Amino acid sequence: LIVLSHNHADHYYGVSGALRKREIGQIWSNGNISREELSNYEVLKVGAGDIARIDDVSLEVLWPPAAASNFSNLAGDGSQENNRSLVILAQVGQVKILITGDIEPEAQEEIAKRYDLSGISILKVPHHGSRFQSELFLRQISPEISIISVGESNSYGHPDSSLVEKLRDMGSRVYRSDQDGPISLSWRFDEGAMGYIFTTRNVGRKWWHIQWL
Structure with a gap:
């Protein structure tokens, strides 16, 4: 599980490195983040x-x-x-x-x-x-x-x-x-x-x- 807290660069830059060579089940976000490197993953809006x-x-x-x-x-x-x-x-x-x-x-x-x-x-x-x-x-x-x-x-x-x-x-x-x-x-x-x-x-x-x- 990866949690992206909100849509500010210092909280989502580097996510591509975190995804590399790891098995990720889900990614949580507040629904405001749209990144190309996340397109192959299950991104859930949670609240x-x-x-x-x-x-x-x-x-x-x-x-x-x-x-x-x-x-x-x-x-x-x-x-x-x-x-x-x-x-x-x-x-x-x-x-x-x-x-x-x-x-x-x-x-x-x-x-x-x-x-x-x-x-x-x-x-x-x-x-x-x-x-x-x-x-x-x-x-x-x-x-x-x-x-x-x-x-x-x-x-x-x-x-x-x-x-x-x-x-x-x-x-x-x-x-x-x-x-x-x-x-x-x-x-x-x-x-x-x-x-x-x-x-x-x-x-x-x-x-x-x-x-x-």
């Missing part, structure tokens, strides 16, 4: 309420709803297309991960109002750690792990330093691809839920442990 299960992983699409296109353009680096990003709640055992695309505060707050976001362990921080974030959204999740996907020395100044500080003040461990390199996750469930975070730039294995009461 809020769609659910799938792949082996031990469940995937629930939380966003966008049918009316997401009615959101206004936002200040700064916001856009309607950002707010059409697919937002997916992934669950592996008892570990919950929220993957957020580039949603802006307006969409973040709608999600916080519609869903119970407590118990999410890992947050893929929206929009590369932009300064435009909903306090309600972040406080509801209060993630143990925050992952920021961001290019090194990018012209936008992402991630925002005050956001990184806020996440750390909330007790979240922050990993960012511009400093840590590519980030991957794996779990063991033989004793509670043991998770490992692998990075390519920082040598060694960093681990975290969740005790379920």
